[in-house]
Amino acid sequence: MNTSSSQPRAPLPWPNGQSRVLLHSCCAPCCGEIIEAILASGITLTIFFYNPNIQPHEEYDRRKAEVIRQARQRGAAFVDADYDPDTWLTRTxxxxxxxxxxxxxxxxFDLRLERTALYAHDHGFAVFTSSLGISRWKNMAQVNASGHRAAASHAGLTYWDYNWRKDGGASRMVEIARREGFYQQRYCGCPPSRRRAPAGPDQPQVGQD
Structure with missing residues (x-):
């Protein structure tokens, strides 16, 4: 039973008329609303998990497990690009x-979406998107710019820069995360973001809600 207080999102138009989309997922809380909206619109979804910024390894495993749980519940395909922290450290x-x-x-963002775009190109996807921009902690224009740059490297590939926050999307994201009991991390994932998280009782604890 859906106990959400927000109105359901209207069906989404198929991006460029495509009925198949590759979604780069950063974490379960951010992509819950996006997954529900895409599937409810009759679009076939594959979830792609590539987040080498997340450290330490146990935190990465915890977040990935939650996305896998969500994919199984929704009947969506899941692609594990595996852990690659050395590449992230080199790029940053x-x-x-x-x-x-x-x-x-x-x-x-460039690294993660370049890898997503490469997978999309190699596996016949014409459109890919990301859950990164739905969070209020992220600059949506910055995320979208990375997505468009990544798509431009492959002929015929489009980055779907839909504003997932609008039409109540940001509120439903929070409601779905609570409803599903998703693990709620308190920092983006990289060591610098963890060091700058709030001190005291709000200090993030690895692998804990």
């Missing part, structure tokens, strides 16, 4: 002191 080296939403985040 020297940017540790950058502020959130700064150049380190751009490099991080």
């Amino acid at each position: 080296g020297g940017l540790e002191q950058e502020p959130e939403r700064g150049r380190r985040c751009t490099a991080c």
